[in-house]
Amino acid sequence: MSPPSASHRAVERAVLACLGAIFVAAAAVAYGYSLKDDLGPGSGFFPFWLGVVGAALSLFLLAQSWRGRSIGDGAEGSWPDRAGALRSAVLLGGLVLSALLLAPAGFRLTTFVVTAGLLAALGVRRPLVLLGFALVASAGLFHVFYYWLRVPLPLGPFGL
Amino acid sequence: MDTLTHLASGFAAALSPAYLAYAFAGCVLGTLIGVLPGLGPSAGTAILIPLTFKLDPTGAIIMLAAIYYGAMYGGTITSVLINVPGEAASVVTCFDGHQMAKQGRGGTALGIAAIGSFIGGVVATAALALIAPPLAKLALKFGPPEFFALMLLGLCLVSGLAGRSLAAALLMTVLGLLVSMIGIDPVRGAPRFAFGIADLYDGLGIVPVVMGLFGVSEILITAEQAAREVIRTRLAHLLPSRDEWRRSWGAIWRGTGIGFGLGLIPGIGAIVPTFMAYIAEKRLSKTPERFGHGAIEGVAAPETANNAYANAAMVPFLTLGIPSSPTIAVLMGAFIVNGITPGPFLFQERPDLVWAVIASFFVGNVILLVLNLPLVGLWAKILHVPFKYLAVGVLLFCLLGAYSLQQSVFDVWVMIGAGVVGYGLRRLDLPLAPLILGLILGPAIEKSLRTSLEMSAGDYGIFFTRPLCLGLLLVSAAVLAAAALKLAPKQLRAA
Numbered sequence: 187m188s189p190p191s192a193s194h195r196a197v198e199r200a201v202l203a204c205l206g207a208i209f210v211a212a213a214a215v216a217y218g219y220s221l222k223d224d225l226g227p228g229s230g231f232f233p234f235w236l237g238v239v240g241a242a243l244s245l246f247l248l249a250q251s252w253r254g255r256s257i258g259d260g261a262e263g264s265w266p267d268r269a270g271a272l273r274s275a276v277l278l279g280g281l282v283l284s285a286l287l288l289a290p291a292g293f294r295l296t297t298f299v300v301t302a303g304l305l306a307a308l309g310v311r312r313p314l315v316l317l318g319f320a321l322v323a324s325a326g327l328f329h330v331f332y333y334w335l336r337v338p339l340p341l342g343p344f345g346l
Numbered sequence: 347m348d349t350l351t352h353l354a355s356g357f358a359a360a361l362s363p364a365y366l367a368y369a370f371a372g373c374v375l376g377t378l379i380g381v382l383p384g385l386g387p388s389a390g391t392a393i394l395i396p397l398t399f400k401l402d403p404t405g406a407i408i409m410l411a412a413i414y415y416g417a418m419y420g421g422t423i424t425s426v427l428i429n430v431p432g433e434a435a436s437v438v439t440c441f442d443g444h445q446m447a448k449q450g451r452g453g454t455a456l457g458i459a460a461i462g463s464f465i466g467g468v469v470a471t472a473a474l475a476l477i478a479p480p481l482a483k484l485a486l487k488f489g490p491p492e493f494f495a496l497m498l499l500g501l502c503l504v505s506g507l508a509g510r511s512l513a514a515a516l517l518m519t520v521l522g523l524l525v526s527m528i529g530i531d532p533v534r535g536a537p538r539f540a541f542g543i544a545d546l547y548d549g550l551g552i553v554p555v556v557m558g559l560f561g562v563s564e565i566l567i568t569a570e571q572a573a574r575e576v577i578r579t580r581l582a583h584l585l586p587s588r589d590e591w592r593r594s595w596g597a598i599w600r601g602t603g604i605g606f607g608l609g610l611i612p613g614i615g616a617i618v619p620t621f622m623a624y625i626a627e628k629r630l631s632k633t634p635e636r637f638g639h640g641a642i643e644g645v646a647a648p649e650t651a652n653n654a655y656a657n658a659a660m661v662p663f664l665t666l667g668i669p670s671s672p673t674i675a676v677l678m679g680a681f682i683v684n685g686i687t688p689g690p691f692l693f694q695e696r697p698d699l700v701w702a703v704i705a706s707f708f709v710g711n712v713i714l715l716v717l718n719l720p721l722v723g724l725w726a727k728i729l730h731v732p733f734k735y736l737a738v739g740v741l742l743f744c745l746l747g748a749y750s751l752q753q754s755v756f757d758v759w760v761m762i763g764a765g766v767v768g769y770g771l772r773r774l775d776l777p778l779a780p781l782i783l784g785l786i787l788g789p790a791i792e793k794s795l796r797t798s799l800e801m802s803a804g805d806y807g808i809f810f811t812r813p814l815c816l817g818l819l820l821v822s823a824a825v826l827a828a829a830a831l832k833l834a835p836k837q838l839r840a841a
Contacts, residue, residue: 226800240520270570308734337750
């Protein structure tokens with residue numbers, strides 16, 4: 187296993203610092219919920235101690251990282267090339283767009299647009315395949331979930 | 347006698363047309379998930395939870411359990427044909443299975459894997475039916491302190507065996523526990539970490555979180571990798587020759603024993619029994635040099651162990667409510683969504699459900715054998731589906747699943763957030779299993795801890811004066827100490 191790169195270490199430390207800050211903030215908020223009440227441990231008891239332990243572990247791992255030891259297992263630690271990173275960014279962008287469009291545009295329209303857009307961005311060039319897949323995916327999933335499984339999926343303009 | 351009566355009524359339910367159809371659909375979908383590159387059993391089970399929303403709880407659990415063990419088998423096909431394990435437990439199958447495919451014996455490799463999986467699964471389920479009721483009866487005597495210690499032991503086992511770094515695994519466990527604190531306090535009923543946001547009063551939904559952590563992150567990571575070449579091998583001769591049978595028979599039985607034994611220990615992970623079974627066969631063989639070059643025992647033993655493990659892992663889950671692996675944690679999420687809490691009370695309160703599910707394991711193993719031997723060629727063809735279509739399809743399913751549980755766009759954002767977090771954690775090689783286990787066990791562990799302390803008026807001595815509780819705490823400490831001192835075998839730690 188090759189040692190982690192400098193950029194990997196930098197990301198690792200940034201993530202640990204963020205986690206440490208989250209744990210400290212959680213402990214502080216939990217302290218405000220009261221650690222003890224008349225019946226025993228209060229609402230803040232368990233999350234407070236989790237925050238304290240989490241912050242201590244983050245600090246320990248941060249120190250370990252500064253001393254040159256990687257915190258993970260090294261199995262998936264290698265970072266992708268530019269093309270690979272772009273593919274996953276496109277997929278994530280599609281999901282974010284879906285979340286934004288779902289309520290105002292409805293399920294069918296959203297999934298049709300996002301599916302066609304994602305396939306085009308991932309390299310599908312034949313319009314018939316692209317539009318056909320998008321149509322079958324959006325209409326097919328809507329039919330199965332809305333009519334068969336009776337899940338009330340959102341409808342867009344003109345009941346689409 | 348009681349067990350046989352219950353099992354008979356379980357079979358009567360599991361063999362009803364509706365439940366048989368759910369088990370069949372689950373096996374088909376599970377195998378499909380195992381076959382499709384970039385989708386493991388955890389991700390697959392998570393994204394298919396929405397399909398079960400409108401089923402009755404027993405039907406939903408039967409279908410999801412079938413997806414789980416179907417996916418465990420499906421991973422074998424990719425291991426043999428493209429040298430890429432469909433899930434972690436199939437890594438070992440690549441060693442000899444892919445070599446067999448290169449030699450034109452891919453059909454035999456898949457055939458012996460199906461037969462071994464069937465035997466391992468059926469024997470392990472029979473043992474599950476025998477062991478589970480007395481274990482659940484014993485667990486009924488547990489009070490809150492014992493339950494706290496038991497769940498702590500589950501978390502320690504998963505953390506101690508989850509990866510190379512104990513501190514990193516513990517950090518993930520604590521993070522999971524802390525995230526589970528969002529929402530209404532289970533003891534006092536006061537909101538915590540909701541910050542006035544109404545959507546947070548119910549906490550973060552388990553389904554969107556597991557879909558994001560496993561489904562979305564897995565697709566994002568797979569999208570970054572280059573496509574693999576599929577070996578075109580002869581799939582006509584599925585049944586082994588007489589000599590191959592002779593070599594495989596012992597391996598199958600030893601694999602069953604190893605898989606079942608290790609499956610009973612929470613936190614072991616599916617990869618460990620498969621490695622152990624492989625190593626055992628290599629050590630016992632008179633010709634160990636054949637291993638890695640297409641030895642059929644090198645496929646039979648780990649595949650059998652894998653399926654025996656999958657069924658045995660249901661023992662701590664159904665009787666004690668402790669999920670042994672991320673996939674079972676996802677399954678536990680599905681139980682909770684359906685209003686069922688796994689654990690000793692389940693055998694008392696819902697014997698109809700438990701025994702129908704156990705009987706469905708037998709039925710499911712038969713379905714898998716019938717499905718996999720003749721249809722192996724069809725599964726192999728699915729490997730040629732371009733990843734871009736698969737990725738888009740999976741993301742659509744994640745979108746649907748996250749939204750449809752509560753018809754909430756907020757849950758879709760939770761899933762996306764969990765997907766980004768899961769991607770980042772996997773890139774940093776931080777283990778997800780302790781995180782998800784902490785998230786699922788969090789409310790129960792907090793409740794048992796606080797109830798125990800209320801019982802003792804705040805005296806922590808309650809955990810050290812009850813023998814069983816003390817014993818469980820000592821074992822937890824020993825597990826953590828062994829992990830810290832790196833005393834556990836390397837394969838166990840890598841799981």
